[in-house]
Amino acid sequence: MxxxxxxxxxxxxxxxxxxxxxxxxxxxxxxxxxxxxxxxxxxxxxxxxxxxxxxxxxxxxxxxxxxxxxxxxxxxxxxxxxxxxQHPGEESVADSLELLIRGRRLRLASVHETREAIEPSCARLAAQHRTADDLRALTAANETIAASASLEEFLQANVDWHVAVATAGHNEILTGIMMALSRAIYTTTHNEGFVDEDVRLITVRAHRSVTRAIRDKDPDAAARRMTRHVHAYAEAALAVDDRTAITLPDGE
Amino acid sequence: MxxxxxxxxxxxxxxxxxxxxxxxxxxxxxxxxxxxxxxxxxxxxxxxxxxxxxxxxxxxxxxxxxxxxxxxxxxxxxxxxxxxxQHPGEESVADSLELLIRGRRLRLASVHETREAIEPSCARLAAQHRTADDLRALTAANETIAASASLEEFLQANVDWHVAVATAGHNEILTGIMMALSRAIYTTTHNEGFVDEDVRLITVRAHRSVTRAIRDKDPDAAARRMTRHVHAYAEAALAVDDRTAITLPDGE
DNA sequence: ACTGGTCCAAAGGTCAGACCCAATTTAGCA
DNA sequence: TGCTAAATTGGGTCTGACCTTTGGACCAGT
Missing domain, CATH: 1.10.10.10 (Winged helix-like DNA-binding domain superfamily/Winged helix DNA-binding domain)
Structure with missing residues (x-):
């Protein structure tokens, strides 16, 4: 018992x-x-x-x-x-990041903050590790931007250049993150009609200057210039965002 | 025809x-x-x-x-x-990043590079946006590190602190990335017995100094100190990695 | 020698239906 | 009243069948 x-x-x-x-x-x-x-x-x-x-x-x-x-x-x-x-690639990271961004309706600011954190490092790494091929890709992307006629084309080429910088850094993690951010930026910037002739010129000039630093293997200059460029872009995008919010006060 | x-x-x-x-x-x-x-x-x-x-x-x-x-x-x-x-959270990003890192057998250097890119920005944001709660979490994590007896405990607490910094920055994307990197670092650093008393002391001191900057809402100092800390850690880890590679020359 | 047609086989894609297991409600009994 | 046992609702697994897609082989006509 x-x-x-x-x-x-x-x-x-x-x-x-x-x-x-x-x-x-x-x-x-x-x-x-x-x-x-x-x-x-x-x-x-x-x-x-x-x-x-x-x-x-x-x-x-x-x-x-x-x-x-x-x-x-x-x-x-x-x-x-x-x-x-199949060994997982950058895409799956980009996909999940995209879900996070879309699903959580993250502030555009989060995306830009992340970009400002990452892109200068990408540029620095690119200046250190770039190959001749990488350099060709960069300049090619730049020329596409300069020649772009439509907004679509411009945005796509812009994204391509930024991803090319990340690729030139030869760091798969950063590249994956960059791809995801690019997509997000692409879709959010898409509607806002803030890409005028001015913006395009400034963009091309900034890209050229970063590309030069990468070509000359000058990491510090590359990082510095990229920081400036991304920061300016973020400010502009956020400003437009505000303006849009004011124009459409009854949005969502 | x-x-x-x-x-x-x-x-x-x-x-x-x-x-x-x-x-x-x-x-x-x-x-x-x-x-x-x-x-x-x-x-x-x-x-x-x-x-x-x-x-x-x-x-x-x-x-x-x-x-x-x-x-x-x-x-x-x-x-x-x-x-x-369920709206997707940081975990799914962390998961996919982990797959990328493990599946591609990425160089440890990639992980550290990414960390060096991200953590200073996390610290900067934390110094800007931290709440009182965030600060409490940071100091708590730090005390756990100081009191940690085993290697396990130390590594876990270390990871917790870094994630807490990211969390205090209130940027979900960076937090997700940081979580993934932490896991990767945790598992890779795990075997290498490079955590002696010295390392622990240095770590605690570095963390304290970053935490102070965050407490005082001094973004530049936070970023600067974090840069130094992460860089030092990366160098140490890579050095050990080399040593291990020499000790076990026939490892895959 | 090319072109197109036919057929076959392998492999994933879809379906219908049954049954198993887990969590919750609810009814019944002490 | 309070607790246990059954009923219910839902996902998890299994079976076995059939559909669709693809690559290859073979054949026939130009």
Whole structure:
């Protein structure tokens, strides 16, 4: 009889029961991240995974879907299709940042603050690590800006230049962040019609001067000039933002 | 006969045929991002979505899984469970950055470069926008560091302090990035036994001095001191990294 | 030798229906 | 009244079938 006398009092902490699909997803994720499969390695077909794991196809597919959204595999349909290992790139970071910015309706100021934090460092790194190719990309982007006819074209080329600077720095993290910020800036600046001839000229001049510093491998100058440029741009954008807010006082 | 003479050469770009689950996921995503549903709003139950969309439950569930991975909904089981709208937070950014860092086996230097770019700005913003609460969190974290006994504890408290600085800056993007970098630093610094008494003392002193600047709302000093601190830390970590590389010359 | 047509096979995509498990409500009983 | 047990509502998993897409092979006509 197990009466009131001292039971050994086994204590257990609350446990988590993971979902089957998560278990499989985690297993595969770890394997992929461990680097044991080079990019492009095909995973077994779904039906094969089913017999290997003894899970249902539904579960297997859910696991694969998770990894796909996380950018760890790419899935193709049709014969010779299947799931292929893919090492995550800047895009997935950019995507999630975009969700954060859009979903939280972040103040435009946050985006600009982040830019002001990051871009000077990108410029500095670019001046240190740029290759000849990087330099070509930069000048090409600059010329596209100068030649741009429409607003669309201008904004796109502008974004391209900034991303090119980040790329020239050869730091994948900063590049990813920069790509995300660019997209956000692009879409927010899009409607505001503040890009007149003046703005364009000033932009081109600023870009040229930063590009020169990068070409001459002068990190300090690059960072300094980029700081000025981004700061000015932020001020202008925010000013327009205010103006728009006043023009449309009943907005949202 | 269609001989060698000019065929009109109609050009089409490759077309995308979206999957059903993606269609639904996109629709729901746009609605959520548009902000029309406040945080916590329950989506209809899966079976209800099935009748509304006339898709199968499998498809509906796949769409929901996508949104869940993207951090846009949270799914609970059980009665009164279901999918609830969730605006994406810093975590999802941190997650994707972590995947990037781990999956691409990025040089430790990338992480440190990024930190050197971001943390001074975080400190500057913190000095500008900190609240009394933020300050309390900072000093608390600092005391935990000073009192930390084990390596684990020290690293965790260290990370906490840095995240607290970012938080005090009240910029969600920078905070998210900082969280991700912290995790990465934590896991990489973990094995290397370079945290001796000296390092700890220096760290605490540096943190104190930054915290003071934040308390006194002196942005320039905060940024300057943080720059020094992070730079020193990076150098030390990289030095240890080199040493480890020499000690274990056959490591991958 | 090119072009187009037909068919096959492999693999992912979708579907319908059943059943299992978890959390909450609620009803019933002490 | 208060507690336990059942009913209910919801997600999680499984099965098995069928649809669609893609690549390749083969064939027939020019």
């Amino acid at each position: 197990t009466s009131s006398e001292a039971r050994p009092s086994i204590r257990l902490s609350p446990m988590e029961v993971p979902k089957a699909s998560d278990v499989l997803a985690n297993e595969l994720r770890e394997r992929i991240l461990s680097g044991e499969y080079p990019e492009g390695t095909p995973l077994p077909p779904e039906r094969e995974l089913v017999v290997q794991t003894r899970m249902s196809r539904t579960t297997v597919r859910e696991a694969l879907r998770i990894l796909e959204v996380q950018g760890l595999i790419r899935i193709k349909a049709g014969r010779a299709g299947g799931a292929f290992v | 269609t001989s060698s003479e000019a065929r009109p050469s109609i050009r089409l770009s490759p077309m995308e045929v979206p999957k059903a689950s993606d269609v639904l996921a996109n629709e729901l995503r746009e609605r959520i991002l548009s902000g029309e549903y406040p945080e916590g709003t329950p989506l209809p139950p899966e079976r209800e979505l099935v009748v509304q969309t006339r898709m199968s439950r499998t498809t509906v569930r796949e769409a929901l899984r996508i949104l869940e991975v993207q951090g846009l909904i949270r799914i609970k089981a059980g009665r009164a469970g279901g999918a609830f709208v």
